[in-house]
Amino acid sequence: MTLTIGIISDTHGLLRPEALRVLAHVDHIIHGGDIGDPDIITALRRIAPVTAIRGNVDTGDWATEFAGTEFVRLAGRLFYVLHDLNMLQVDPVSEGIDVIVSGHSHVPKINTVNGVLYLNPGSAGRRRFKLPITLARLEIAPDGLKPIIHDLEVG
Numbered sequence: 001m002t003l004t005i006g007i008i009s010d011t012h013g014l015l016r017p018e019a020l021r022v023l024a025h026v027d028h029i030i031h032g033g034d035i036g037d038p039d040i041i042t043a044l045r046r047i048a049p050v051t052a053i054r055g056n057v058d059t060g061d062w063a064t065e066f067a068g069t070e071f072v073r074l075a076g077r078l079f080y081v082l083h084d085l086n087m088l089q090v091d092p093v094s095e096g097i098d099v100i101v102s103g104h105s106h107v108p109k110i111n112t113v114n115g116v117l118y119l120n121p122g123s124a125g126r127r128r129f130k131l132p133i134t135l136a137r138l139e140i141a142p143d144g145l146k147p148i149i150h151d152l153e154v155g
Helices: 017-023 038-045 061-065
Strands: 003-008 028-031 050-052 069-074 077-082 099-101 109-113 116-120 134-141 144-151
Touching (some): 003 017, 028 038, 038 050, 050 069, 116 134, 116 144
Parallel strands (some): 003 028
Antiparallel strands (some): 069 077, 109 116
């Protein structure tokens, strides 16, 4: 059986219809911070269960509901979610982490180091510089992890 995780970050108060379409049939959603508006999490929860953390722009009273980092186990895989990868203070290998989800840079990136998948979905919110508008989906299948970055501006 395959479990599909939607991974979004840096919405900064903007939840695009294109993002909702890509996330429409996922089993779980991870938001990597810089939510910008609690209504975004409410909307995402209408699609699937959500694991969300706060980012550096999430400073209102509403943001206290969200921790700065989270561990979540999905389909037997351990995820660690933090906003800024430069603030990583755990050893992923010794902690048994399978996937590290981060945001902050607005740069989408998929990388595997020492058997740990590092996934930054990029920014699904307002454009920053000339960076793409993206999010990610991750399939957890019996034969492994299958991440893909979705460019929300490409049909």
